[in-house]
Amino acid sequence: xxxxxxxxxxxxxxxxxxxxxxxxxxxxxxxxxxxxxxxxxxxxxxxxxxxxxxxxxxxxxxxxxxxxxxxxxxxxxxxxxxxxxxxxxxxxxxxxxxxxxxxxxxxxxxxxxxxxxxxxxxxxxxx
Amino acid sequence: xxxxxxxxxxxxxxxxxxxxxxxxxxxxxxxxxxxxxxxxxxxxxxxxxxxxxxxxxxxxxxxxxxxxxxxxxxxxxxxxxxxxxxxxxxxxxxxxxxxxxxxxxxxxxxxxxxxxxxxxxxxxxxx
DNA sequence: AGCGGATTGATTCTGCATACTCATCACCAT
DNA sequence: ATGGTGATGAGTATGCAGAATCAATCCGCT
Numbered sequence: 001x002x003x004x005x006x007x008x009x010x011x012x013x014x015x016x017x018x019x020x021x022x023x024x025x026x027x028x029x030x031x032x033x034x035x036x037x038x039x040x041x042x043x044x045x046x047x048x049x050x051x052x053x054x055x056x057x058x059x060x061x062x063x064x065x066x067x068x069x070x071x072x073x074x075x076x077x078x079x080x081x082x083x084x085x086x087x088x089x090x091x092x093x094x095x096x097x098x099x100x101x102x103x104x105x106x107x108x109x110x111x112x113x114x115x116x117x118x119x120x121x122x123x124x125x126x127x
Numbered sequence: 128x129x130x131x132x133x134x135x136x137x138x139x140x141x142x143x144x145x146x147x148x149x150x151x152x153x154x155x156x157x158x159x160x161x162x163x164x165x166x167x168x169x170x171x172x173x174x175x176x177x178x179x180x181x182x183x184x185x186x187x188x189x190x191x192x193x194x195x196x197x198x199x200x201x202x203x204x205x206x207x208x209x210x211x212x213x214x215x216x217x218x219x220x221x222x223x224x225x226x227x228x229x230x231x232x233x234x235x236x237x238x239x240x241x242x243x244x245x246x247x248x249x250x251x252x253x254x
Numbered sequence: 255a256g257c258g259g260a261t262t263g264a265t266t267c268t269g270c271a272t273a274c275t276c277a278t279c280a281c282c283a284t
Numbered sequence: 285a286t287g288g289t290g291a292t293g294a295g296t297a298t299g300c301a302g303a304a305t306c307a308a309t310c311c312g313c314t
Contacts, residue, residue, distance in 0.1 A: 003260060003311050024301085039263035044302060060189030062239055065301060067190075080233055091229050102218050105247035106207055112189055113240040120232035130281050130290060151271085166293040171272060192271060192301095 010035045011046045012055070021059045021068035021079065021088040061088060062114060078113040084122035091115065137162045138173045139182070148186045148195035148206065148215040188215055189241055205240040211249035218242065 014030040015022060022030065024043050031038045047069050050056040059068040061081050068088050080089040093113075102108050141157045142149060149157065151170050158165045174196050177183040186195040188208050195215050207216040220240075229235050 005261065005311070007262070037263075041264075041303085042262055045261085048302095058190075062187030062189050062241070063185075063194075067301090078228070080229060080235075083236070089233075093228065101205070101220065102207060102242055103247075105250070106216075106242070107245040107250050108207075108242045109210070109244035111240065111242050113238065114189070115229055115233070115235045115238050117236035118234040120230075123232070123234050132281070132291065134292070164293075168273085168294080169292055172291085175272095192269095194271090 007031070007035055007038055007042050008046050008049075010038065011043060012050065015050075015056055015069060015071055018070075020090055021070040023064075023066045023068045023088075025066070026087075027069070059088060060112070063116075078115065080119065081114055081116040082119035082122055083116055084118055087119060089119060134158070134162055134165055134169050135173050135176075137165065138170060139177065142177075142183055142196060143198055145197075147217055148197040150191075150193040150195050150215075152193070153214075154196070186215060187239070190243075205242065207246070208241055208243040209246035209249055210243055211245055214246060216246060 010031045011027060013034075014027055018026075018030065024040065024047060027047065028038060028040050028043045031043065047056065051058055051069065054072055056069045057072045059070055059079060061068060061079065064081070064086070070090070074090070075093075077093045078091040080091050081087075082089070137158045138154060140161075141154055145153075145157070151167065151174060154174065155165060155167050155170045158170065174183070178185055178196065181199055183196045184199045186197055186206060188195060188206065191208070191213070197217070201217070202220075204220045205218040207218050208214075209216070
């Protein structure tokens, strides 16, 4: 990433203003609102570049094929996956300063808690 | 599932004695120790059948393509994913009776906490 | 403004997990 | 023991996320 192009700034802005993790498709659609010609290949490439530079980070959601991306400079938090609309939301993590309940023989590098169910939108819409 | 066949009992036994969640490949390999001719198609079919009958349940691990299966009659617990050997281990959950810190507007159906890092085996073996 | 190289976008390709197909085989009631 | 039917296994097909390709285009420096 040596040049600053319109598509890259748009993709960065989309992620910065989304307020929740987005997958490549969502990034594409949001980006196309500002830059109609934006292509999916560029989205994948740019997300990888931004992730390589640790400007964004990857959120893997169980049971979902595609990955989600969000800004890297966010406080520790959990995620909520809506089974209806397949969107991911940030959930403020409880002040759980306690170490993970994993036997010492294991080396824990990441802890990921994902709640899943229905978001307020889908809860209302679909019984 | 109307008949009880050798392959089905073997697959059930493999899951029951594994002590940790297994993916279809692991089930296949473990099952072939007891039933050399076992085929991957039968593993997938049988896992789906057992899951349909709620005898086993699916464990989705973030960042992993394939799914893991474990016995359904286990106490609530978390999972640990070894990034080196790609095996999943059960981790006794802390006695966190507290409700999830999710806004009330969300309906939580499942809570899944996955730790990832290195299991004792891989920790020792690979620096 | 001009130039060279990086970037883009449409398309194609790949890799993987899992479902399907179908001929053969095994379970189980008789 | 036998027969009918559900189950099996090898191979193939499918669906999808993401990577590779490549000609056309854009960025940034001079």
